[in-house]
Amino acid sequence: MLWQAVGLFALALLCVVDGDRKPPRYRIALETPPHERWNQVIDDHLDAIPGVIEETKLFVPTFLQPFVFWLTEKMIRFFPPDLAAEMKGISLRSGLKLGEIIGLNILYDITGFDRRHILGCTSIVAQDDKGVIWHGRNLDYAMGTLLRNITIIVDFTRNNSVVFTTTTFASYVGVLTGQRPGAFSLSLNARYSGAYIDNILMELFTLFRLPISFAVRKTLEGIESYDAAVAYLSSMHMIAPCYLAVGGVKPGEGAIITRNRWASADVWQIKSEKGRWFLLETNYDHWKPTSDKRRKVGKDAMRALGSSKLNAKTLFGVMSVWPVMNNETIFTTVMSAGHPEVLDANTVVRTISGSGEEM
Known part of the structure; x- marks a missing residue:
């Protein structure tokens, strides 16, 4: 011992x-309009985020991806309004599809049953x-x-x-x-x-x-x-x-x-x-x-x-x-x-x- x-x-x-x-390290003021809160963060990581999104897609069978990311985009109306607006803002600022941004954010809830997705x-x-x-x-x-x-x-x-x-x-x-x-x-x-x-x-x-x-x-x-x-x-x-x-x-x-x-x-x-x-x-x-x-x-x-x-x-x-x-x-x-x-x-x-x- x-x-x-x-x-x-x-x-x-x-x-x-x-x-x-x-x-x-960043500061995000909750008084800021939600769609603008992540602007600086996204600008500073614009080169890296698309690679993460592409890797996220590997968790979804290729033939299902169009449907899954279409569906995740439709889910946004169920989310808390502030967080929905933040994800929309991230999508607009990054140029990435909203369904892909949402998919990254709910990945655990989609794959949390499966130990292979660690x-x-x-x-x-x-x-x-x-x-x-x-x-x-x-x-x-x-x-x-x-x-x-x-x-x-x-x-x-x-x-x-x-x-x-x-x-x-x-x-x-x-x-x-x-x-x-x-x-x-x-x-x-x-x-x-x-x-x-x-x-x-x-x-x-x-x-x-x-x-x-x-x-x-x-x-x-x-x-x-x-x-x-x-x-x-x-x-x-x-x-x-x-x-x-x-x-x-x-x-x-x-x-x-x-x-x-x-x-x-x-x-x-x-x-x-x-x-x-x-x-x-x-x-x-x-x-x-x-x-x-x-x-x-x-x-x-x-x-x-x-x-x-x-x-x-x-x-x-x-x-x-x-x-x-x-x-x-x-x-x-x-x-x-x-x-x-x-x-x-x-x-x-x-x-x-x-x-x-x-x-």
């Missing part, structure tokens, strides 16, 4: 590897010995190089105050990773449960009004406390299953919500068990055994670290241990809603040249 701890702390000092870089991820919510909550997040996805080129940080503001911050992708109006300063942090991991027909039935039932990434954004934009966020995300209907990691600002405020389509299957909280100080989620139900090496290595690294040495830098070190970080890791973010400045200092786009081990 001692050599593990020494190795971890050495890694924490050298955790930004050659080629890792900080993503560009949105991997590791999320850790942990409490140090002073009661401070820290939230580490690796986003893993197969479209590595393309997504790394459009990874950004966005502060959404109202009256010049930050409402929420997200580490996200240019042209993606939903949120998979974010924090609301002084309230809570949030990250989404994929969960594979059920069949394609289950997604279709939920799409029909919900009329596709709130895809998962839109629901996460709505939570960050409109909900003001950890308890309210956990309650909302545990009970709303979702098109596809997922895991939601939530970190608050008070001792004990850390949760992993395991979601079915209708409601939560489980809400696992730091405060629910005496002596528990961290929760770790990859892409498997935490109460079931798995051969996932990310889970084992991540847990071993956290135990070697201990709550007394937990901080933003050492948690970043844990997120950088192979294979918690792996060849499909797009970015690493460490957040703390009680210390919102931590996100900027501890977010990097990863350039991976790993061992090639399987997760």
Whole structure:
């Protein structure tokens, strides 16, 4: 155990590897007309976005693409008006078809049943010995190089105050990773449960009004406390299953919500068990055994670290241990809603040249 701890702390000092870089940061004022909000982001990434769209199309059989992207364009009337207008604005600014922009934004809800379309991820919510909550997040996805080129940080503001911050992708109006300063942090991991027909039935039932990434954004934009966020995300209907990691600002405020389509299957909280100080989620139900090496290595690294040495830098070190970080890791973010400045200092786009081990 001692050599593990020494190795971890050495890694924490050298955790930004050659080629890792900080993503560009933007401010988007929510008072700005929605169709104009992403103009600067799109202008700065105009060369990279079309490649991501073309890769997205590979998830849809070629013969179905004309119908699917026609259908996704028609779906826009069901979406929240602000987000629909943002996607229209992105389409106009980029010159790309609206159906293609929408397809990118709802890709998880379309493919969330299928483990071959990997949105991997590791999320850790942990409490140090002073009661401070820290939230580490690796986003893993197969479209590595393309997504790394459009990874950004966005502060959404109202009256010049930050409402929420997200580490996200240019042209993606939903949120998979974010924090609301002084309230809570949030990250989404994929969960594979059920069949394609289950997604279709939920799409029909919900009329596709709130895809998962839109629901996460709505939570960050409109909900003001950890308890309210956990309650909302545990009970709303979702098109596809997922895991939601939530970190608050008070001792004990850390949760992993395991979601079915209708409601939560489980809400696992730091405060629910005496002596528990961290929760770790990859892409498997935490109460079931798995051969996932990310889970084992991540847990071993956290135990070697201990709550007394937990901080933003050492948690970043844990997120950088192979294979918690792996060849499909797009970015690493460490957040703390009680210390919102931590996100900027501890977010990097990863350039991976790993061992090639399987997760």
